Amino acid sequence: MEQYPVYRGKVRNVYDLGDQLLLVASDRFSAFDVVFQERIPGKGKILTEIAAHWFTILPIPSHFISVHPADFPEQFRNADFEGRSMLVQKAKRIDYECVVRGALMGSGYKEYASSGTLAGSPLPAGIRQGELLSNPVFTPARKNDMGHDENISIVQMEKEAGRELTQKLASLSIELFQFAAQRLATEGIILLDTKFEFGWIGEEIILIDEVLTPDSSRFAFKNDYEKAIQQGQQIPTLDKQVVRDYLESIAWDKNPPPPPLPKEIVDRLMARYETMKEKILCIT
Numbered sequence: 001m002e003q004y005p006v007y008r009g010k011v012r013n014v015y016d017l018g019d020q021l022l023l024v025a026s027d028r029f030s031a032f033d034v035v036f037q038e039r040i041p042g043k044g045k046i047l048t049e050i051a052a053h054w055f056t057i058l059p060i061p062s063h064f065i066s067v068h069p070a071d072f073p074e075q076f077r078n079a080d081f082e083g084r085s086m087l088v089q090k091a092k093r094i095d096y097e098c099v100v101r102g103a104l105m106g107s108g109y110k111e112y113a114s115s116g117t118l119a120g121s122p123l124p125a126g127i128r129q130g131e132l133l134s135n136p137v138f139t140p141a142r143k144n145d146m147g148h149d150e151n152i153s154i155v156q157m158e159k160e161a162g163r164e165l166t167q168k169l170a171s172l173s174i175e176l177f178q179f180a181a182q183r184l185a186t187e188g189i190i191l192l193d194t195k196f197e198f199g200w201i202g203e204e205i206i207l208i209d210e211v212l213t214p215d216s217s218r219f220a221f222k223n224d225y226e227k228a229i230q231q232g233q234q235i236p237t238l239d240k241q242v243v244r245d246y247l248e249s250i251a252w253d254k255n256p257p258p259p260p261l262p263k264e265i266v267d268r269l270m271a272r273y274e275t276m277k278e279k280i281l282c283i284t
């Protein structure tokens with residue numbers, strides 16, 4: 001049987017089929033760039049379904065080809081791959097995570113709290129953690145082969161990648177963010193932040209990787225969000241936040257090995273992935 005080179009990412013296994021890739025989402029879970037021991041049963045299938053749905057409705061060209069096993073090479077037409085695998089066009093990846101923030105959370109808030117800026121650009125004073133920004137902001141991170149991705153300013157990205165490419169990726173990212181935020185709003189969900197990846201196919205820039213999943217985005221129900229903001233509480237996001245908060249509560253230093261996750265946390269995480277899937281699949 002023919003063998004294909006495989007790259008094992010934190011969450012996905014990527015099989016190199018030549019001009020195409022097969023992205024296989026496992027049930028592994030990562031936070032702060034560390035993979036945990038526990039499996040989240042069903043998570044890989046949910047991520048694949050969510051991303052596939054977005055690719056079919058987003059308004060820009062993407063790498064998406066198919067999630068149907070009949071379209072996969074022979075060796076991948078079995079239960080290990082079914083439902084969790086996506087056949088895509090292989091692109092030359094542009095090595096930046098194109099993050100867009102609609103609210104000040106996580107590392108975006110940390111930058112603002114320490115320097116009053118976001119991706120190097122000043123913001124008005126007095127914005128609280130979790131608060132929505134008047135406009136979504138492009139806050140790139142450089143993908144490093146070793147170690148963690150690194151947040152950089154837009155000016156720094158322009159220096160490295162060129163002004164034209166940076167501006168192009170920023171405007172595509174913001175356009176996608178606004179499209180998705182508007183659609184999610186119809187389901188009562190706020191898109192707080194998300195990240196996109198892009199690649200080249202010849203001269204064309206296309207959207208690659210996963211999109212608008214709970215692994216790559218922060219979402220919150222509008223009602224929960226508004227209550228939390230009014231009461232000055234943590235925003236109850238529909239994604240990894242349940243784990244991030246748990247990890248902050250036990251003051252883990254974010255270096256491997258990861259601590260065990262209590263069953264209650266795993267269950268809450270699974271429920272959140274399920275909820276997000278149901279909501280997103282309703283969007284047209």
Ligand SMILES: Nc1ncnc2c1ncn2[C@@H]1O[C@H](COP(=O)(O)OP(=O)(O)OP(=O)(O)O)[C@@H](O)[C@H]1O
Nearest residue numbers: 009010011012014063088089090091093199208209
């Ligand atoms: N169409 C594509 N063409 C080329 N590379 C792609 C494409 N789609 C996704 N990728 C890359 O495939 C890999 C998917 O693996 P995954 O995201 O699970 O790994 P990861 O551990 O998060 O690594 P990384 O930090 O590189 O994203 C990523 O490196 C992603 O950039």
Ligand SMILES: [Mg+2]
Nearest residue numbers: 009010011209
């Ligand atoms: Mg990745």
